[in-house]
Amino acid sequence: MNFTLFHLANSRSQRIIWLLEELFLDYQLVICDTQKNGEISDKIKHVHNLGKVPILVIDDDQKSDPIILTESSAITDLFAYRYPDLGIKNLNSTEQVHYFYWKNFSEATLMPNLVLKQIFSQIIKRTPLPVRFITTFFKYGFDHGYLNPILEQYMQNINAYLEQQQWMAGSKFTIADILIWFPIYACYQSNPDLSKYSHIQSYLDRIQNRPAFQTALEKGQWTDLDFKNYWQKSW
The missing domain is CATH 1.20.1050.10 (Glutathione S-transferase Yfyf (Class Pi); Chain A, domain 2)
Structure with missing residues (x-):
């Protein structure tokens, strides 16, 4: 399984990099730019039309289409389910x-x-x-x-x-x-x-x-x- 994370420096997407590092997962990081008007570069709008980071692309070799997931809470919920050590697995x-x-x-x-x-x-x-x-x-x-x-x-x-x-x-x-x-x-x-x-x-x-x-x-x-x-x- 391959992960690609679209990230803007000093933004909330920093947390998803941290999550991937805590889980010792390999991933490709794409650093996005901010334009003069404050909008994020158009280069990520071909990935998700809202153009908001974080955007996580999950490419499962067994499936034809990659999963594209946005929203930090949604991404962390998915990883808490798939990698429960950082979720509720070890909690009373x-x-x-x-x-x-x-x-x-x-x-x-x-x-x-x-x-x-x-x-x-x-x-x-x-x-x-x-x-x-x-x-x-x-x-x-x-x-x-x-x-x-x-x-x-x-x-x-x-x-x-x-x-x-x-x-x-x-x-x-x-x-x-x-x-x-x-x-x-x-x-x-x-x-x-x-x-x-x-x-x-x-x-x-x-x-x-x-x-x-x-x-x-x-x-x-x-x-x-x-x-x-x-x-x-x-x-």
């Missing part, structure tokens, strides 16, 4: 509940609120200068009235949970950790006030010490400074 009943909760929390709750901050930043950027103050005030009000307090609450809850647990499912590293790392790190890098959570810092250090994570950063052309600058602008 309580850890399974934690696994499913945090895996879905990362994509359904935490990440969408971060994306909203980016959307409002882009709205300001694309608003004509004479009336830009309107969208700026709107973003300020929405940030301070809703987004910032709710993200702060999420980080508080995660920090309290990690005071008692080594990984998101409990004692074992799982796909839940791979998925939630990105939004936690985006929060952590966006706002210096969120770096006060010591248990989250210890958790991020544990992730940093994983050999597969380090290999994935190198292969994925991860640049910490660019990532930090990107998310700080949205805050």
Whole structure:
């Protein structure tokens, strides 16, 4: 079975490289470019018409047509089924509940609120200068009235949970950790006030010490400074 992953540097698709490295799978990595308008290069639209990364192409020699799969959560669900060591296989009943909760929390709750901050930043950027103050005030009000307090609450809850647990499912590293790392790190890098959570810092250090994570950063052309600058602008 052959895997080809289409990836954009410093994006959420970094997690899929990390997943493939944790599973010791061979794969071809295609690094995509970003155009001046912020859109991803047209070279991947022949693979999937939405042109969004990650795109994973699974070529099974026994089948005529390759499988083309997008969405990080869908990709990780498939791999949790096919390679269950990073799923629920080695978890007890309580850890399974934690696994499913945090895996879905990362994509359904935490990440969408971060994306909203980016959307409002882009709205300001694309608003004509004479009336830009309107969208700026709107973003300020929405940030301070809703987004910032709710993200702060999420980080508080995660920090309290990690005071008692080594990984998101409990004692074992799982796909839940791979998925939630990105939004936690985006929060952590966006706002210096969120770096006060010591248990989250210890958790991020544990992730940093994983050999597969380090290999994935190198292969994925991860640049910490660019990532930090990107998310700080949205805050």
